[in-house]
Amino acid sequence: MEKDWLDHGITILVVILIFTVQMLITTFLVLFERKFVAWMQVRIGPNRAGPWGLFQTVADALKLMVKEIFVPRGADRTIYMLAPFLTVFPAFMAFAILPIGPSFEFVHGDKTHVVAIQGANLNVGILWLLAMSSVAVYGVMLAGWASGSKYSLLGSVRASAQVISYEAALSLSILPVLLWTGTLDLQEIVAAQSGWNWYAFGLLLIPFVSFFISGMAETNRLPFDLVEAESELVAGFHTEYGGARFMFFFLAEYINIMTISAVAVTLFLGGWNGPWVPVQADPAGWQVALGVLYFFLKTFVLLFLFIWIRATLPRMRYDQLMSFGWKILIPVNLVFLMVLAGLVVMQEVGAWPAGFFR
Amino acid sequence: MSPTPPVLAAQARASAHLADARMAIELETPEMTLNIGPQHPSTHGVFRIVAEVDGEKLLKADPVLGYMHRGYEKLAEVRTYPQITTLVNRIDWLSGYCNEIPFILGVERLMGIEAPPRAQYIRTILSELARISTFLVFLGSYGIELGALTPFFHTMRDREKVLDLIEGVTGGRFHPNFNRVGGVKDDLPAGFIDATRQVMNTVEDICKDVETLLFGNDIFQQRTTGVGLIPLEKGLAYGMSGANIRASGCAVDVRRDEPYLVYDDLEFDVVMDDRCDSYARAWCRLQETLQSVRIVRQCLDRLPAGKIMAKVPRIIQVPPGEVYTRAENPLGELGYHIISRGGRIPYRVKVRTPSFSNVSVLPWLLKDVWMADVITILGSLYFILGDVDR
Numbered sequence: 001m002e003k004d005w006l007d008h009g010i011t012i013l014v015v016i017l018i019f020t021v022q023m024l025i026t027t028f029l030v031l032f033e034r035k036f037v038a039w040m041q042v043r044i045g046p047n048r049a050g051p052w053g054l055f056q057t058v059a060d061a062l063k064l065m066v067k068e069i070f071v072p073r074g075a076d077r078t079i080y081m082l083a084p085f086l087t088v089f090p091a092f093m094a095f096a097i098l099p100i101g102p103s104f105e106f107v108h109g110d111k112t113h114v115v116a117i118q119g120a121n122l123n124v125g126i127l128w129l130l131a132m133s134s135v136a137v138y139g140v141m142l143a144g145w146a147s148g149s150k151y152s153l154l155g156s157v158r159a160s161a162q163v164i165s166y167e168a169a170l171s172l173s174i175l176p177v178l179l180w181t182g183t184l185d186l187q188e189i190v191a192a193q194s195g196w197n198w199y200a201f202g203l204l205l206i207p208f209v210s211f212f213i214s215g216m217a218e219t220n221r222l223p224f225d226l227v228e229a230e231s232e233l234v235a236g237f238h239t240e241y242g243g244a245r246f247m248f249f250f251l252a253e254y255i256n257i258m259t260i261s262a263v264a265v266t267l268f269l270g271g272w273n274g275p276w277v278p279v280q281a282d283p284a285g286w287q288v289a290l291g292v293l294y295f296f297l298k299t300f301v302l303l304f305l306f307i308w309i310r311a312t313l314p315r316m317r318y319d320q321l322m323s324f325g326w327k328i329l330i331p332v333n334l335v336f337l338m339v340l341a342g343l344v345v346m347q348e349v350g351a352w353p354a355g356f357f358r
Numbered sequence: 359m360s361p362t363p364p365v366l367a368a369q370a371r372a373s374a375h376l377a378d379a380r381m382a383i384e385l386e387t388p389e390m391t392l393n394i395g396p397q398h399p400s401t402h403g404v405f406r407i408v409a410e411v412d413g414e415k416l417l418k419a420d421p422v423l424g425y426m427h428r429g430y431e432k433l434a435e436v437r438t439y440p441q442i443t444t445l446v447n448r449i450d451w452l453s454g455y456c457n458e459i460p461f462i463l464g465v466e467r468l469m470g471i472e473a474p475p476r477a478q479y480i481r482t483i484l485s486e487l488a489r490i491s492t493f494l495v496f497l498g499s500y501g502i503e504l505g506a507l508t509p510f511f512h513t514m515r516d517r518e519k520v521l522d523l524i525e526g527v528t529g530g531r532f533h534p535n536f537n538r539v540g541g542v543k544d545d546l547p548a549g550f551i552d553a554t555r556q557v558m559n560t561v562e563d564i565c566k567d568v569e570t571l572l573f574g575n576d577i578f579q580q581r582t583t584g585v586g587l588i589p590l591e592k593g594l595a596y597g598m599s600g601a602n603i604r605a606s607g608c609a610v611d612v613r614r615d616e617p618y619l620v621y622d623d624l625e626f627d628v629v630m631d632d633r634c635d636s637y638a639r640a641w642c643r644l645q646e647t648l649q650s651v652r653i654v655r656q657c658l659d660r661l662p663a664g665k666i667m668a669k670v671p672r673i674i675q676v677p678p679g680e681v682y683t684r685a686e687n688p689l690g691e692l693g694y695h696i697i698s699r700g701g702r703i704p705y706r707v708k709v710r711t712p713s714f715s716n717v718s719v720l721p722w723l724l725k726d727v728w729m730a731d732v733i734t735i736l737g738s739l740y741f742i743l744g745d746v747d748r
Contacts, residue, residue, distance in 0.1 A: 037507075041507065041508050042512060042515050150392050150393075154392075154411075154729065157413065157414075222505055226730070311508050314504040314505045314575060314577045314578050314581060315504060315577070315581075315730075316581070317580070317581055317730045317731065319414070320577075
């Protein structure tokens with residue numbers, strides 16, 4: 001089908017919408033985290049800016065933006081200035097491929113237009129996410145390297161080692177989903193999980209758990225926040241950053257958390273699937289809205305899990321982190337992948353009842 | 359063609375040598391010198407370590423002390439005995455009250471005075487309360503050092519209640535300055551006993567929470583077991599004391615070995631562990647908190663009626679003499695060597711602080727350890743900078 005100006009206009013609109021929603025959710029995610037953690041820690045949390053502290057993050061962002069931009073002596077100026085953007089850019093991009101709600105159609109003139117609530121429906125699908133999370137390592141690495149501070153350097157060394165190791169585990173826990181559905185297309189992966197056929201509730205629970213754990217490591221959250229372990233490395237790779245540039249790192253971190261949760265929802269928790277939202281060519285308007293709501297609701301549950309874990313666990317040590325990744329997560333995933341591949345082949349030759357576990 | 363002048367030849371040789379050296383420098387990976395502190399989030403103040411690190415491994419560490427030196431020993435030489443009580447309060451600022459005890463006992467011994475039983479009991483109760491409040495700080499902040507923030511807020515909440523008790527009696531939260539030569543300043547306020555009993559239940563609860571939620575945590579155990587092993591002979595050689603040496607398998611406790619105040623009337627266990635690692639040190643402090651609760655409860659049960667001040671002259675004049683008194687401070691053994699040449703002012707006061715001896719083991723201990731373990735070890739030794747530098 002040829003795309004006309006209306007299709008392109010719709011795409012641009014959707015992209016702007018997703019960007020806005022993403023920024024808004026990230027803003028409130030920071031607040032929610034502070035509030036939830038405060039409650040778990042018998043504190044009150046932010047409550048000064050706006051009712052219930054709602055504008056706290058906005059106030060913080062404004063404050064950071066008007067701060068002086070400085071470059072420490074001994075820093076590599078160009079890379080130092082560039083690194084925050086290298087981190088925040090892939091974070092935004094990774095979110096673009098996720099289908100947030102069911103696609104719907106509308107007729108304009110004599111043509112039917114399909115609106116997908118998705119930044120871009122790439123045919124490489126989930127690989128885009130892996131690519132973007134790989135690129136994001138550079139921002140962290142270069143930030144630590146270019147700061148010219150030893151603490152930053154140690155933080156970035158930890159970051160690169162940790163993120164690269166856990167990316168292997170992350171990819172390996174995505175693979176079973178791809179093998180099971182036989183496609184890289186996220187729309188199809190979501191559609192395959194319709195009718196309560198969520199992967200996390202079936203055979204793919206193991207990759208789901210491993211995805212969540214390696215996702216925590218990817219986003220440098222406790223118990224894997226060695227990159228910015230404040231009791232050891234002061235603030236890790238962004239020790240020397242201040243003002244708006246620090247804000248970008250902070251923003252990227254929270255967007256990454258949201259992306260990981262959203263990807264987990266898409267791959268394992270049925271995406272926008274839920275009661276009264278059928279997978280069909282032309283859902284009603286309220287069904288689309290409900291689908292979007294389901295998507296963010298599930299994401300929020302996972303985000304809460306992130307926050308909860310942060311308030312609960314101590315930090316792991318570098319060598320323990322590495323051995324956990326390489327000696328436990330990756331082997332478990334590899335074995336599971338082999339078993340699953342065997343199952344898929346058996347189903348194809350008919351040695352295993354089709355529909356079983358599917 | 360003239361021969362190369364010798365100076366130029368030497369230069370050529372030197373530059374060739376330099377190039378070789380540069381090659382060598384590029385190929386080897388020299389250690390990085392990392393300065394941890396004096397301003398660092400996990401050093402409890404202004405403690406500084408100059409460390410040689412190779413990636414994540416710390417090869418050698420050199421603690422630099424003295425950033426907190428306030429010269430209390432010298433200051434004590436120009437102050438009267440009651441004034442010095444204020445100074446010694448600030449040595450270990452988390453358990454100010456405990457610091458007064460050995461000093462006051464020393465002065466009393468020099469003067470040949472003994473405080474009446476009720477005053478002794480009040481002193482015991484207050485020093486155990488100070489001990490509990492210090493250990494609650496430890497139990498929380500040790501979690502922070504390992505990355506778990508939540509326990510800190512919970513223990514701080516309950517420590518606040520203990521501090522409220524101390525404030526209720528003395529009027530001060532950290533630095534009560536409550537002891538007088540020959541007794542204590544005031545009697546216990548009304549309702550103190552019931553309030554203390556309640557708070558002791560709270561402390562017991564929070565200790566159980568910390569035990570199950572923090573000490574029972576898998577990551578916590580992985581981070582602390584086998585980390586920072588101090589064998590008994592090393593610990594003794596460095597003069598370590600308190601929970602640090604008890605965790606290395608030596609059941610010394612001044613409260614039992616050389617009872618002062620009313621400790622010989624009370625029943626309590628000397629907590630001991632022979633695992634020698636960071637976990638054991640933290641575990642000992644947790645158990646000692648519970649023992650302190652036990653002591654406070656016994657004191658409340660047996661609290662005698664009577665006077666709180668012995669008969670003392672209005673102006674404290676100490677006869678010539680020399681005395682060394684020691685007490686079990688929360689951090690270890692605190693001792694005062696007081697030399698008097700008569701009069702209102704001591705000739706010399708030497709303070710033996712537990713933290714100073716405890717951190718002296720660090721250069722030996724911090725060899726070939728992980729960067730993260732440095733913080734684990736520092737935290738497990740539990741020193742207060744004021745106590746290290748005086």
